[in-house]
Amino acid sequence: MDRKIMQSPSCKEGAFILDKYNMRIAVLALQGAFAEHRQKLAQLGVDSFEIRQLKDWDQEKDGLIIPGGESTTQAKLLNELGLMEPVKKAIAEGLPVYGTCAGLILLAKKIEGEPSKRIASMDITALRNAYGRQLGSFYVEAPIKGIEGNIPMTFIRAPYIKEVWGDAEVLAEVDGKIVAARQGNQLVTAFHPELNDSLEIHKYFLGMCKK
Secondary structure, eight states: OOOBSSOOOOOOTTOOOOOOOSOEEEEEOSSSSHHHHHHHHHHTTOEEEEEOSGGGGGSOOSEEEEOSSOHHHHHHHHHHTTOHHHHHHHHHTTOOEEEETHHHHHHEEEETTBOOOSOOOEEEEEETTTTTTTTSEEEEEEEETTEEEEEEEEEESOOEEEEEOTTOEEEEEETTEEEEEEETTEEEESSOGGGSSOOHHHHHHHHHHHO
8 A cells, every 4th residue: 555654635525515513523632633623524514612621521412522633732731621521421332432542542442561540442452653763644545334435544653453352343444554443432533634634534423423
């Protein structure tokens, strides 16, 4: 598979003419690329709001996005702000959640070589910064199960999924490494779809939220 370093595909003008989704998505906004996810949702006509403190969590929501960034910082703030347990409980009760990069790490039950001090709700083992410094940031296009055509994937010092178990399902692999998976109401990607022009991953997640 050809790999390019940090390039992004062009978006065909007028490619996305979409009806408004009748839902509201919470975006964890403690650190990381939360604004970019909100921009994607806005392009799809979806209302969203930011989770910055415990009182924000009480708002009505149809799903949650946990953005890329620094997973250690996000986990620390989730605990300090009293958000960790309510988020865990909501996911366990079926709230759809999508984690990108750091979000993947927060949702993984196992991180190789580390104890679990995160949300830890998904039956996957993740490896941090798995591609090393030389290939820490790169761009590819690859297929994802359930989505037509190849999907643009931007990786930034990304993890990957070493293994899945239970009813967790592999959705995509790049160079033999698992980079997307789903388990019921939980979706994770090692890459950042919010940094590319494609809306397909966010549409896939919103489809999960509608069910």
